[in-house]
Each structure stands twice: as structure tokens, then as C-alpha cells.
Amino acid sequence: MQVIKLKNSPYDANAYLVDGSILVDVGMDAVSIILQLGKYTRQLKTIILTHCHYDHSGGVGEVAKAFGAKIAIHEEDAKLLGNANASAASLFGEKAPSIVPDILLKGGEIFGGFEVIHTPGHTPGGICLYNQVSKSLFSGDTVFQDGSFGRTDLYGGNAQKLIESIKKLSALDVNVMYPGHGDIVASEANEQIKLSLMMAREYSGI
Numbered sequence: 001m002q003v004i005k006l007k008n009s010p011y012d013a014n015a016y017l018v019d020g021s022i023l024v025d026v027g028m029d030a031v032s033i034i035l036q037l038g039k040y041t042r043q044l045k046t047i048i049l050t051h052c053h054y055d056h057s058g059g060v061g062e063v064a065k066a067f068g069a070k071i072a073i074h075e076e077d078a079k080l081l082g083n084a085n086a087s088a089a090s091l092f093g094e095k096a097p098s099i100v101p102d103i104l105l106k107g108g109e110i111f112g113g114f115e116v117i118h119t120p121g122h123t124p125g126g127i128c129l130y131n132q133v134s135k136s137l138f139s140g141d142t143v144f145q146d147g148s149f150g151r152t153d154l155y156g157g158n159a160q161k162l163i164e165s166i167k168k169l170s171a172l173d174v175n176v177m178y179p180g181h182g183d184i185v186a187s188e189a190n191e192q193i194k195l196s197l198m199m200a201r202e203y204s205g206i
Helices: 030-040 061-066 159-170 189-204
Strands: 003-006 015-018 022-024 046-048 070-075 103-105 114-118 125-130 136-140 175-179
Touching: 003 030, 015 030, 030 061, 046 061, 061 070, 114 159, 136 189, 159 189, 175 189
Parallel strands: 022 046, 046 070, 070 103, 136 175
Antiparallel strands: 003 015, 015 022, 114 125, 125 136
16 A cells, blocks of 8 residues: 655645545645645545544645545534534634535445544544555544544544544554654554553543
């Protein structure tokens, strides 16, 4: 599996091009992402959003149109995309984009070689993507490097559900983790996920 991390600003989410055909998250700067994608692929088929927040989804409409790609997102977050508060667009001083997803996910599907794992807590419809062959996890804003985890104080956030989601991830065999922000975790990913679980429990007192 070939994964290319596209360059985004420090305030933006990570965007990952997988095998030239799947883009996991987009970020806010559609123009930059379109230019970068043009260097690597002309075969982009699907954009999978790990959740509805604007720093992950803001540019998705333009990118999808430029490549004729379909947009996939969990059904619980699909209905939040057009709400400036629920999508956190208002935090960036932006209006919620008008996006109509092509594919609504529920969790449990095998999609593009990935198992779709519903991981609510950061948002109601957050997802992670796990490839069993490469043991790779795209963790969105559920867990990050060094034991960090997604915030739960935004619209639809739930600390108990986030802990349950991280516990689910801790049972996976992960070699490489591709988080929604920060650095790729190329070693000891399992241990870092378990650390995130411990930290989330301590932080929430659950």
C-alpha cells in the first residue's frame, strides 16, 4: 500500500493519498490539494472523510469536482456537514460548505480494502480505517501520536464514547498509524494507542 501525506498548513488536517485512488480527508485548502494531487494521480476515485469537521472537509467539494471523485462519510456526520457549528466551520470563520455525500457509511463495511470502524466521541459519526494486510490505521481525530486523543468539547462530542472507540482501536494489530493531525506513527503504534486510552480515561475521570 502506497501512502502519500500531502502538505497542508499547521492548522489544517492531514490528507493522505492511498494507492493513487483514495484520498483520506482533504483539509481546507482545495487549491493546494488539487495541485498536489495532480502530481501524483489522475485516477482519484473516492474521498473518505474521517469526520465532518471543517479542517478535514472544507475543500472536499472542489477537490471532488476537479477529479470526478465520490465523497464518503459516516451517515451520522453527513447530516452535520452543512451546519457551521456542528462542522466547526464557525471556529475557522467560515460558512459550512454545501456538500452532498455520494456514499453514506455505517461502520463495518470493507471499503477500498479498508475496514470502516465507527469511532464516535470526537464527533457522532467519526470513523477510522484499518487495512489488515498492511496493518495500517487511519485514525482521524480519534487518536494521535504520543498518547494524544480527540477533544470532546465540540458539538456532538462524548468522552465516554471516545474512550469506548479508543478501546476498540487498542484491540487492533497496528504497525503504522496515520492520524488526522501531527506526525505519522511508524513504530510502536499499538503502544501509543493504548497510551491514548489510558490518558483519555485519566483526563475524563471515567
